[in-house]
Amino acid sequence: MDDIAIIGYAQSPSQRRAELTEPQFLFPVISEAIERANVERRDIGFTCAGSCDYLSGQTFAFVMNLEAVGAWPPISESHVEMDGAWALYEAWVRLQHGDIDVALAFGSGKSSPGDPSEIYPLQLDPYTLTPLGADPVSMAALQARAMLDKGTITEQEMAEIAVRSRTNAANNPYAQVRGSGDVDTLLREPYVTAPLRRHDLPPISDGASAVVLATADKARAVCERPVWIRGIDHRIEPHQPGMRDLTESISTRQAGRHAGIDHGPVEVAELSATFSHQEKLLREALGLGDEVQVNPSGGALAANPVMAVGLARIAEAARAISERGVSRALAHATSGQCLQQNLVCVLEGA
Amino acid sequence: MTPAATEPDDDNSVKMMDYFMQLEYREPLCPVVRRYADQLLEGRLIGHQCPSCGLVYLPPRGYCPICVVETTDADETVLSDRGTVTNYTVVTPVQYYGQHETEPFVRASVTLDGGNATMNLQDLVDVPVDEVRVGMRVAAVWKPKGERSVADISNRSWGSAEGCIDGWRPTGEPDAPAEQFLGKATF
Numbered sequence: 001m002d003d004i005a006i007i008g009y010a011q012s013p014s015q016r017r018a019e020l021t022e023p024q025f026l027f028p029v030i031s032e033a034i035e036r037a038n039v040e041r042r043d044i045g046f047t048c049a050g051s052c053d054y055l056s057g058q059t060f061a062f063v064m065n066l067e068a069v070g071a072w073p074p075i076s077e078s079h080v081e082m083d084g085a086w087a088l089y090e091a092w093v094r095l096q097h098g099d100i101d102v103a104l105a106f107g108s109g110k111s112s113p114g115d116p117s118e119i120y121p122l123q124l125d126p127y128t129l130t131p132l133g134a135d136p137v138s139m140a141a142l143q144a145r146a147m148l149d150k151g152t153i154t155e156q157e158m159a160e161i162a163v164r165s166r167t168n169a170a171n172n173p174y175a176q177v178r179g180s181g182d183v184d185t186l187l188r189e190p191y192v193t194a195p196l197r198r199h200d201l202p203p204i205s206d207g208a209s210a211v212v213l214a215t216a217d218k219a220r221a222v223c224e225r226p227v228w229i230r231g232i233d234h235r236i237e238p239h240q241p242g243m244r245d246l247t248e249s250i251s252t253r254q255a256g257r258h259a260g261i262d263h264g265p266v267e268v269a270e271l272s273a274t275f276s277h278q279e280k281l282l283r284e285a286l287g288l289g290d291e292v293q294v295n296p297s298g299g300a301l302a303a304n305p306v307m308a309v310g311l312a313r314i315a316e317a318a319r320a321i322s323e324r325g326v327s328r329a330l331a332h333a334t335s336g337q338c339l340q341q342n343l344v345c346v347l348e349g350a
Numbered sequence: 351m352t353p354a355a356t357e358p359d360d361d362n363s364v365k366m367m368d369y370f371m372q373l374e375y376r377e378p379l380c381p382v383v384r385r386y387a388d389q390l391l392e393g394r395l396i397g398h399q400c401p402s403c404g405l406v407y408l409p410p411r412g413y414c415p416i417c418v419v420e421t422t423d424a425d426e427t428v429l430s431d432r433g434t435v436t437n438y439t440v441v442t443p444v445q446y447y448g449q450h451e452t453e454p455f456v457r458a459s460v461t462l463d464g465g466n467a468t469m470n471l472q473d474l475v476d477v478p479v480d481e482v483r484v485g486m487r488v489a490a491v492w493k494p495k496g497e498r499s500v501a502d503i504s505n506r507s508w509g510s511a512e513g514c515i516d517g518w519r520p521t522g523e524p525d526a527p528a529e530q531f532l533g534k535a536t537f
């Protein structure tokens with residue numbers, strides 16, 4: 001595979017209820033990513049978007065989002081009903097063809113108009129799980145309970161993860177949940193859905209993210225410090241959660257191995273751990289030791305714009321390399337209930 | 351959400367299961383559409399005119415997707431409530447559940463005087479279906495001020511004004527030349 005580089009990225013602030021429409025808040029994000037990439041809009045040979053019509057409550061909502069890219073002249077574009085991280089994967093594959101040298105990937109979602117506990121059960125088995133109203137918080141609670149029963153995590157550790165995420169988020173202008181009480185204070189809070197407390201849950205967020213990719217020659221020509229994608233892979237486990245061991249993430253481990261995590265030391269990991277316990281599970285699946293800085297941005301517990309949050313992890317990992325001098329980082333994105341599908345991307349500065 | 355199993359058969363196995371679902375979405379109007387709605391209640395049609403290409407967007411979107419520039423209150427323009435039928439469709443209603451129309455009716459595109467701004471899917475009033483034609487001059491029939499409603503306007507329904515305008519009535523002026531409009535895209 002040819003090396004592809006990230007040459008630009010941008011995010012919107014994550015908000016509980018965006019006043020603007022999805023195309024409106026996407027608009028400045030895409031413009032900023034292109035500007036930072038030091039390319040012109042007409043240089044982009046392929047565009048791929050990630051969004052979800054169910055979130056928007058409108059068929060073909062993703063078509064409106066294209067207005068933020070520019071409606072004229074016609075462009076070559078595609079869409080995934082997935083997080084923008086998978087849009088980036090498609091753009092990365094597209095660049096491998098070698099006939100174009102710049103691609104744009106973006107993700108956006110406006111969760112605020114709907115009720116996530118009503119929407120997400122609809123992506124599950126329609127006979128046995130959807131009628132139960134198996135919402136993401138209940139599913140994640142089952143997963144956390146399984147981990148607690150197995151002894152692979154404690155409620156104390158879950159609170160520590162939340163405190164660290166919220167503390168890290170204090171310096172992230174895009175974060176929604178910033179600053180935190182200490183672990184003891186959090187553990188005195190009541191359960192939302194046992195064994196999960198408020199701090200174990202992600203916020204409900206509206207937001208967008210965008211990343212510009214380029215082939216090696218183009219990246220070197222326009223960018224002082226390209227961030228190289230050394231490996232990217234995604235894997236899927238069975239749809240039915242009852243067929244999986246929820247206390248581990250085989251698909252993350254496989255994706256990590258195929259993305260080449262162990263070809264060098266990882267300094268920073270941006271993980272889409274949407275619930276606190278999932279961070280520990282992902283750390284183990286990816287073999288990340290205590291020396292790895294996990295979610296310096298605050299991660300998904302601090303901002304969870306569904307369909308943009310995974311691509312935001314890639315943008316944050318790229319930022320760690322291009323702005324903070326980190327030499328090797330990884331980003332993780334997830335989709336489905338209880339980490340059903342996972343994508344791992346390994347990034348390097350040189 | 352109310353799953354309901356039908357009566358089990360003799361062998362006690364469930365053969366069929368009804369499952370009713372509905373999703374509710376509530377999205378407050380974004381500022382530019384809120385402003386559009388407030389002005390409709392006052393009997394004014396407003397749009398944003400792109401400072402770069404001059405195209406008018408009704409309702410305002412807050413940007414021009416052609417030029418990829420943002421538009422603001424400074425780009426607001428009050429539009430005429432008179433215009434020309436630039437396209438139309440005769441709809442012959444089939445009596446499916448929820449269909450209240452019984453006779454053929456027209457849904458027309460009306461391009462407002464003074465620019466490109468076009469309102470689509472508009473009702474025409476006081477004109478027989480077979481007399482509708484491209485080029486026909488029309489004027490908005492506003493509801494009385496106290497009866498106007500913007501309850502049906504959402505961020506997604508570009509151009510909707512039906513809670514405030516009953517439809518468009520022919521003015522009796524001579525037609526505008528149809529060839530000026532045929533075969534052209536409208537915004």
Ligand SMILES: [Zn+2]
Pocket residue numbers: 400401402403404405414415416417418
């Ligand atoms: Zn324009």
